[in-house]
Each structure stands twice: as structure tokens, then as C-alpha cells.
Amino acid sequence: MNNIKRGQHKASFLNGILKENPLLVQILGLCPALAVTKSLETAFGMGLLFTFVLVSSNVIVSLLRKLIPEEIRTPCYIVVIATFVTIVKMLAEAFLPELYSSLGVFLSLLVVNCIVLGRSEAFAGQNGVFDSFLDGCGNGIGYTWAISLMGLIREIFGKGTLTIGKVFNFFGDPLVLPILKSTTLDANGDPLYDFSISIFQNPAGAFIVLGLMLAVMAAITNHKKAVEKAKERAAKEAAKAEATLVAGGAK
Amino acid sequence: MEMIVSFILAIVSYMLIDNVVLSRFYGICSFIGVGNKVKSAFSMGLAVTFVIMMATLVCYPLYFYVLVPAGIPFLDTLVYILVIASLVQIVGLFIKKTSPSLYKTLGIYLPLITTNCAVLGVVQTNSDSQLDFLTSLANGLGTSIGFLVVIVLFACMRERLNGYNIPKAMKGVPIALIVAALMAMAFMGFGGMVG
Amino acid sequence: MDQRQAFILAIVIIVVLLIVFVVSFVIYMRTPAPKGCEKLKIGPKNCEDCDVEGCMIYKERHKEEKKEEKE
Missing domain, CATH: 1.20.5 (Single alpha-helices involved in coiled-coils or other helix-helix interfaces)
Structure with missing residues (x-):
């Protein structure tokens, strides 16, 4: 009995990470994936905020699942999600202003994110609190690694350098790693080598x-x-x- | 006269240069999901156009004359999504009651419009960047026409893709995204058209 | 406007909008679809009995079915 339950917990956590990855397998949430992946850090930040919204809305929806009448489920889910997005927006504006300004309107657009609403309807509305929490974590991590990878590829090939510590600027100056483009300049003021592809x-x-x-x-x-x-x-x-x-x- | 010119220029720039789908990335889900039927793409585009215009007209006064004077502008997202969702339901109800033929073409897309980023995106941009009323209207109009144009063009292109021998892994969404990339490159050519 | 009034106004706005949304949603759902459009629905749940040929989900499903039949 206990083993079966544990297996179910494990499945609801792991499914979202690889097997049913929201971005790469279910192909949902394309808008933020395309828009905020110019650099690794903004992509990762978006993933973090997304995970927060997903986990908290999943937990609240699954807590309320027996109170909400069947007929008005979708409106209730939308309100719950919109509330958490507002909270996240305010938190980001206060503590991560750099991230807030680079995400811009896409932070608000989390409200209409297909994944958040989809997980509420498909999973949290029918399952217990703990499972919904794990499902939110799993899907959030799955989405975060997928868009972070995208951000990494786009930053390395597009800019040629990898900047760490600009958005999450708690540790002083950002670190700029030269990968395809040198950070040292020659006599003419051009970088020593530059293989970046701006497309x-x-x-x-x-x-x-x-x-x-x-x-x-x-x-x-x-x-x-x-x-x-x-x-x-x-x-x-x-x-x-x-x-x-x-x-x-x-x- | 000057106002009209700037209005039209704003529409053109929101429609072509800053295209919703190809450079601002709103509404990708419906863009990819609507498939390769030109007719259904057109209906979807029209429905989105209508809802965007209505939402702009309702949300603009709500933000600038109610939320801002009351000192609660941080509630914008919550208010907008409720307004948009109600609008979609009311429009859907109207169509359902009055015109079965229109319902047949638009019916399946109506519930999808609530979760179309383009609508919320336009309204949110209007208030985030403090646009005036005329520019907001231009944003709504340009965005929705841009969406209509791009989604119809895209459906045409994917119709042509049907008969070709595409690698198995690329079938479906991946090839659609590559097609979208080519379209985005073409639309980059409009950059700098309006100074 | 002081803080308390703004607070009350915020709650009133949200509640009014929510009521409008819920009422319109329920009325919309309860209104029967016009004749000939009963099957028009979208989403993975409803895809079993959907016959919109332009939809990608429809196509993918039917491709797989055809392949399985061939095999």
C-alpha cells in the first residue's frame, strides 16, 4: 500500500521533468519560451517565477477542489492563478528589479500560460495536495531546464559571451565568460576573435x-x-x- | 492631420515591424495550433481581432480612470483577465444565440481566445508603457491585423508543406517553427520602415 | 482617497468583475449549441469525437490510427 503510494508520488514528480516535459513533449507555453530566452539568466529567472506560480496555484486549487462547484471551475482557476501572478509580479519588482524589467509584460502573461491552467484542470483539480505540489515542482523544473537550455544556446551562439550575475546581482559584479567572442580588445577596439552569429x-x-x-x-x-x-x-x-x-x- | 498620420504610422509599425507573433511572440499557441486550414485561420484571426478591440476599449478607461485614481494600479492583470474572460463569454453567448453559421466557424476558437496571450499582451502593454488612448487603439488595431495577416499567411505556407517529404522527427510543430523562423526573417525586412 | 476606501473599492471591483464573469460563463455553458454544432469542441479531452479536419490533434491521431491499421 505504502509502496504504491510512494510510486505515485514519484511518478507525479518525475513525469513533468522528462517524460511529459511541458515544453519539449507537450509543446505548451511557447510564448515565454521564445520571448525571454535571449540570455541564460532571464530564462532561468522566468523558469523560477513560473515554478513558483505553478506550485502555489496547484496547491491552492487542489485544496479548494472539493469546495468549487463543477460548473464554475475554470473561472475560479483563472482568479487563483491571476492572484499568484500579481503576487509574483510585486515580489519580482521589489527583489529582482533587473529581472522584472527584462521580463516585462511576459510576467503578466503567466496568467494565460497554457501550462499553469492546464495543470490546474488536468491534475490539481482531481488530485491531493501533496501530489499536486509534487506535480507543480516537477513540471516547473522540467520547464525551467528546457528554457534555460534554450537561453544558454541562444546566448552563447548569439552574443558569443555568457554573462552570469547580471540579473541575480547579489554577488557584486557580473562575470562575463568569453566563449565564442573574446572579451579583450585589440588595438582597433575590436574583440580578438568573434564567432558569434547574431541571428x-x-x-x-x-x-x-x-x-x-x-x-x-x-x-x-x-x-x-x-x-x-x-x-x-x-x-x-x-x-x-x-x-x-x-x-x-x-x- | 498630423494626428491621423501618426495614428496610421503607429498601426503600420505595430502590424508589420513589431508583429505580434513574429517579433513580440504573443499568441504562438493558437498560431501553431490552428493548423493549415486557411479558412479556420481566418475565422480565428477575426475572432481575436474583435476581442482585442473590445478589450482595449473597456480596459483603457478602467485602468486610467478607476484603478490609477484609486491608487490600486497593481490590480491591473487581475482586472484585465476578468474583463477579457467575461468579454469572450458574452461575445460567445451572443454568437450562440443569434447566428448558428457564425458559431459554426468561430465556436471552437472562442474558449481559446481567453488564453490567447495576444489579447492580454496588448492591454497590458497599453497600461505598462502608459500609452495614450489613440496609440492604445492603434496598438489594438495594428496587433490584431498583424495577427490576422500572419496567421493566414502561415496557414497557406503549411498547406503547401503537406505534400513534401519531411524528416520524421521534424513533422508537425518543429517544421512549423522553422517556417515561422523564415517568416520572421522576412518580416525583419520591415524594420526601419517607420522612423 | 484614503487607504481604506481604496481597499474597499479594490474588493468591490474584483467581486463585481468576478460575478459578471461567472454569470456569463454559466449562461454560456448552459446555452445549448445551435443545431449541427453540438460536436464543436477542442482540447485533448474532447478530441475523441471531434471532426475538425484542420486541427493538428485530429490529424496526428488519424495518422497514427491509419498506420496501426496498415500494420
């Missing part, structure tokens, strides 16, 4: 990076499916061969 910083680059990431994910899933099918077929054939062998032996 990755443009909207078009966002579409391309996300499209390729989804394609890679789809290729992996397809490959897994093919391997499983081949295994199944092999097992079937082995069973058949054995059956004929047994039948032959009986003769």
Missing part, C-alpha cells in the same frame, strides 16, 4: 532553436519507440520459435 539573438533564431530542440526530442522518442517495438517483435518471434520447438519435441 540567434533575433526572433528568427528563437524559432529555429526551439524547432530544432523539439525535433531532437521527437527523434529521441521515435528511436525509443522503434527500439521497444523491435524488442517486442524479437520476444514474440522467440516465443513462437520455442512453441514450434516444443511442438516438434512432442512429436
Whole structure:
């Protein structure tokens, strides 16, 4: 009994991270994924705030699930989510002003994020508080790593450098890592080497990076499916061969 | 005269240069999800246009004449989403009661408009950047026309994709995103058109 | 306007808007769809009996079904 329960908890946590990743597998929440991934840090910050909204709205929705009449579920969910988004907006404005200004209107747009509303309707409205909490965490982490990876790719290829500590500026000056573009300048004032491709910083680059990431994910899933099918077929054939062998032996 | 010119210029710039889908990234979900039927893309675009205009007209006075004087501008998002959701329901109710043929084309898209970022995005930008009423209207109009144009063009392009041999992993959304990237590059050409 | 009045006004605005939304939502849901449009619904839950051919979910599902039939 206890084991089954633990298995369920584990599943509701882990599903969102890889198997049912909200961005890469379910293909939801594309707007913020494309808009705020110009740099690794804003993407990560967005992921954090998103996770906070998702977890808290999941918990409240699942607490209220027996009080809310079936008929007006969606309006109630929208109000709960909008309340948490307002709270997050105020917190971000107070404590992370750099992040707040670089996210801009997309922080407010968390209200209409398909993932948050979708998790409320599909999961938190039917499951217990602890499971909903875990589901929120799992999906939040899944979304965060996906958009952080996108931000990393776009920043490295687009800007050539990787800046750490500009948005989360608690530790003094930001650290700028030269990767594809040198930070030291030559006599003419140009960087020593510069292999960055500025299209990755443009909207078009966002579409391309996300499209390729989804394609890679789809290729992996397809490959897994093919391997499983081949295994199944092999097992079937082995069973058949054995059956004929047994039948032959009986003769 | 000058006002009219600047109004039209603002519409053009919100429509082409700062296109909703391709450079501001609002409403990607419906953009990708509406598929490759040109007719349904057009209906979706029209429905979004209507709701955006209505929402702009209602939310502008609500923010500048009620929320700001009362000292509670931080409630904007909560108020906007409630206004937009009610508007969508009321429009849907109206269509359901009066015109079955319109309901047949728009009906399935109506619930999706509440969660379309474009509507909330426009209204929120209007109040965040303190636009005046005329510019807000231009923002609403330009955004919705831009959405309509891009979503119809995109549906046409994806219709053409149907017969081609696309790698298995790229089928569906990935190739759609690549197509969108090409469109975004084309729209980058409009940059700098309006000084 | 002092803080208490603003507080009351905020609550009044939210409650009024919420009531408008809930009422319109319930009326919308209770109004029967016109003839011939009963099946028009979208979303993974309702996709089993949807026949909007332009929808991507519809296409993906039918592709898989066809493949399975072939096999």
C-alpha cells in the first residue's frame, strides 16, 4: 500500500521533468519560451517565477477542489492563478528589479500560460495536495531546464559571451565568460576573435532553436519507440520459435 | 492631420515591424495550433481581432480612470483577465444565440481566445508603457491585423508543406517553427520602415 | 482617497468583475449549441469525437490510427 503510494508520488514528480516535459513533449507555453530566452539568466529567472506560480496555484486549487462547484471551475482557476501572478509580479519588482524589467509584460502573461491552467484542470483539480505540489515542482523544473537550455544556446551562439550575475546581482559584479567572442580588445577596439552569429539573438533564431530542440526530442522518442517495438517483435518471434520447438519435441 | 498620420504610422509599425507573433511572440499557441486550414485561420484571426478591440476599449478607461485614481494600479492583470474572460463569454453567448453559421466557424476558437496571450499582451502593454488612448487603439488595431495577416499567411505556407517529404522527427510543430523562423526573417525586412 | 476606501473599492471591483464573469460563463455553458454544432469542441479531452479536419490533434491521431491499421 505504502509502496504504491510512494510510486505515485514519484511518478507525479518525475513525469513533468522528462517524460511529459511541458515544453519539449507537450509543446505548451511557447510564448515565454521564445520571448525571454535571449540570455541564460532571464530564462532561468522566468523558469523560477513560473515554478513558483505553478506550485502555489496547484496547491491552492487542489485544496479548494472539493469546495468549487463543477460548473464554475475554470473561472475560479483563472482568479487563483491571476492572484499568484500579481503576487509574483510585486515580489519580482521589489527583489529582482533587473529581472522584472527584462521580463516585462511576459510576467503578466503567466496568467494565460497554457501550462499553469492546464495543470490546474488536468491534475490539481482531481488530485491531493501533496501530489499536486509534487506535480507543480516537477513540471516547473522540467520547464525551467528546457528554457534555460534554450537561453544558454541562444546566448552563447548569439552574443558569443555568457554573462552570469547580471540579473541575480547579489554577488557584486557580473562575470562575463568569453566563449565564442573574446572579451579583450585589440588595438582597433575590436574583440580578438568573434564567432558569434547574431541571428540567434533575433526572433528568427528563437524559432529555429526551439524547432530544432523539439525535433531532437521527437527523434529521441521515435528511436525509443522503434527500439521497444523491435524488442517486442524479437520476444514474440522467440516465443513462437520455442512453441514450434516444443511442438516438434512432442512429436 | 498630423494626428491621423501618426495614428496610421503607429498601426503600420505595430502590424508589420513589431508583429505580434513574429517579433513580440504573443499568441504562438493558437498560431501553431490552428493548423493549415486557411479558412479556420481566418475565422480565428477575426475572432481575436474583435476581442482585442473590445478589450482595449473597456480596459483603457478602467485602468486610467478607476484603478490609477484609486491608487490600486497593481490590480491591473487581475482586472484585465476578468474583463477579457467575461468579454469572450458574452461575445460567445451572443454568437450562440443569434447566428448558428457564425458559431459554426468561430465556436471552437472562442474558449481559446481567453488564453490567447495576444489579447492580454496588448492591454497590458497599453497600461505598462502608459500609452495614450489613440496609440492604445492603434496598438489594438495594428496587433490584431498583424495577427490576422500572419496567421493566414502561415496557414497557406503549411498547406503547401503537406505534400513534401519531411524528416520524421521534424513533422508537425518543429517544421512549423522553422517556417515561422523564415517568416520572421522576412518580416525583419520591415524594420526601419517607420522612423 | 484614503487607504481604506481604496481597499474597499479594490474588493468591490474584483467581486463585481468576478460575478459578471461567472454569470456569463454559466449562461454560456448552459446555452445549448445551435443545431449541427453540438460536436464543436477542442482540447485533448474532447478530441475523441471531434471532426475538425484542420486541427493538428485530429490529424496526428488519424495518422497514427491509419498506420496501426496498415500494420
